[in-house]
Amino acid sequence: GAGVSQSPSNKVTEKGKDVELRCDPISGHTALYWYRQSLGQGLEFLIYFQGNSAPDKSGLPSDRFSAERTGGSVSTLTIQRTQQEDSAVYLCASSPGQGLTAVFGQGTRLTVV
């Protein structure tokens, strides 16, 4: 596609439920990143994919967070047993390759109530 697409744009979920956030990168972009933007923590790196593998998962805050990427394209970020502190905007970005400038999506605003 023309840009990085994230869905849903907004998600409200009850504490304890699982959520899945989706990212469709720009076609042909091999690198994909997830970031989290929250009031208290600013913009934080979560995970980096090169193709389908994730050589850097160092930013995932706990084992409740996981991500996968299939076909070198779409990625899903899953948060299990959501907590109120998971409320944030989750941003996805993709780039044509390792080290090249990333393009960001519009983000998914997650609210845990």
Place this chain on the structure above:
Amino acid sequence: AQSVTQLGSHVSVSEGALVLLRCNYSSSVPPYLFWYVQYPNQGLQLLLKYTTGATLVKGINGFEAEFKKSETSFHLTKPSAHMSDAAEYFCAVSHGSSNTGKLIFGQGTTLQVKP
């Protein structure tokens, strides 16, 4: 480890005045440096970046930034502010030529432009 410090979480300028947003970084390897802008309820848009070469970098919307290695700074400037420049600005660093592209962000600076 890399880090970014943006001095001033809020900056207010009058329309037509100089915009100066400050960014200092820490990096043990030659960094790549970026400025992004975020409008309300939008994603991040790249304003400009420094990788190698010329240290004065020009970006979109009349913004520019200068990489000063001796001062570990990458301040963002614009000669004349416009109302449409009101937004949040983020400075970011990545590891350089061997990097994954992972970005470390500063805390952001909200720019207010007064008429």
